[in-house]
């Protein structure tokens with residue numbers, strides 16, 4: 001009984017307070033049709049955000065949202081990783097390279113094909129984007145989070161011939177995602193970078209955990225015959241100056257942290273082709289997404305020694321590969337290789353990237369510069385001088401082959417999103 005009376009009195013008091021003391025009415029909320037800015041990391045540059053008008057006219061079109069719940073990512077999941085059963089030695093990476101790559105591709109497709117690469121909605125396992133790739137005209141566009149890649153010329157894409165660097169009119173754009181172990185390390189790096197005085201010395205030296213996988217989806221403006229039925233995405237490649245354009249899936253890159261490899265990494269690449277045999281996928285996909293299954297593996301590499309690349313000798317489209325028949329993808333710089341270019345994933349201790357870049361020799365694929373670029377490094381090596389491309393004398397620490405991490409940090413420093421001015425540093 002007492003309780004009832006108390007409840008009634010409480011209710012009356014609350015009501016009276018509400019009637020007389022509710023204060024000023026709240027200002028009317030500004031309702032935008034566009035999604036709010038994401039935090040702590042933006043998904044695209046405010047300069048190139050969708051306009052209010054675009055959002056009103058396209059209410060059902062998804063706008064890119066960075067998958068950034070890195071805190072929920074575990075260092076190690078208990079999953080059995082199919083490729084670990086396929087290659088137990090570097091030799092098996094070579095003899096079973098296709099099987100290995102298809103196992104990785106299948107893993108990266110699972111759940112992502114169903115959600116059309118909305119990584120945070122994947123029900124099978126979570127995937128994450130790398131932060132700070134959003135700034136400027138080359139940064140993430142608002143529809144798919146694509147960023148600018150090296151451009152191509154038609155000759156490269158159709159005949160596998162090489163064009164001069166200044167004659168590459170075709171734009172290519174890409175987006176990548178990392179699995180949970182990958183996101184665990186991304187979280188470690190970015191927790192340090194967002195501190196008042198970020199210090200690369202505090203980056204964990206173990207690098208990405210074994211089992212990390214990244215997949216990069218590369219789209220082109222070009223319309224060669226073999227991409228007629230490819231996956232079409234709309235992307236804001238003209239940065240609001242023209243309506244979003246269609247880009248077509250051309251290349252898929254994967255990278256895998258695998259202790260079987262002497263560098264700790266296995267890199268592989270696929271190309272889309274209308275005539276490629278469909279790979280098996282257990283879930284039925286709508287017709288416009290079946291293109292994901294028409295891809296051909298081009299090769300695998302796990303080190304920069306020529307014998308550590310395996311190339312597809314009969315790709316459906318003529319290909320240029322990398323320097324000295326090392327692996328490289330159709331849109332990549334032919335004077336390089338996956339692992340040589342990715343070895344630049346290092347950070348100068350003073351966070352002065354301009355100084356570091358000026359110490360690199362040109363990547364010209366010749367006897368003079370090859371010894372610098374085509375060494376094998378491994379951030380987990382016992383020997384200090386093997387841990388980064390620039391070795392200890394140039395005062396760098398490793399980002400374990402992740403160029404998205406490096407590029408994000410560079411962009412963050414350039415825009416003062418991170419406190420990289422090193423007068424901070426003791």
Ligand code: HEC
Nearest residue numbers: 176214253267268269328329332333337338341402403404
């Ligand atoms: C000439 C330089 C270069 C070459 C060669 C190159 N890449 Fe990359 N790659 C990049 C850059 C720069 C990024 C980061 C920016 C981005 O994603 O657009 C990147 C990103 C990636 C990512 C996303 C994760 C990460 O490490 O940042 C994967 C996966 C990847 N590349 C795989 C490959 C594979 C496989 C090859 C060889 C077939 C290759 N790359 C060759 C420059 C290169």
